[in-house]
Amino acid sequence: DGGITQSPKYLFRKEGQNVTLSCEQNLNHDAMYWYRQDPGQGLRLIYYSQIVNDFQKGDIAEGYSVSREKKESFPLTVTSAQKNPTAFYLCASSIWNRYRGYTFGSGTRLTVV
């Protein structure tokens, strides 16, 4: 079955360390997205990518970096510059040139101690 795989589900890191969250899809979707969720708030867009080797900043890109070397993969790196990295991170994908909805991953809960 096609879908999005995010790993790991839970991740713990020490303050000051960079950490990379994985997102892989086998849906042949063009566009991929990373969102961040904080308690009591709506999800916010970090980065998105419409095609391979291209990506755009979302509303809260500071302290994050991404790459899109393959259509299937869109990893997110939370750098030490991100002031409050502890959050729930959600990856999603969609067809870009016509709206057919989104497919969502199961998310990664990152805790920085």
Add this chain to the structure above:
Amino acid sequence: KNEVEQSPQNLTAQEGEFITINCSYSVGISALHWLQQHPGGGIVSLFMLSSGKKKHGRLIATINIQEKHSSLHITASHPRDSAVYICAVADSNYQLIWGAGTKLIIKP
């Protein structure tokens, strides 16, 4: 003011009650989504609507494009329906704008 507003923020009900969660938005949309998030965090898409009404089991979603309003109803609610229900709209650029969610608790 948020572009997507949900109400109520929290809702506690007894098993069997009819549940309504509301979503109002202020932007032009391509579609509206209702999603469910369980305590583990994973998000499941329930409905995608651009007009009218959809039903799946005990869940019903409606949308009024003119009034920019959507409702999610749960009939014969059950404790396993306890979750956070999230409304999200896809704007004219297909970008999702998310509501803050409604935390639903169904007591046995």
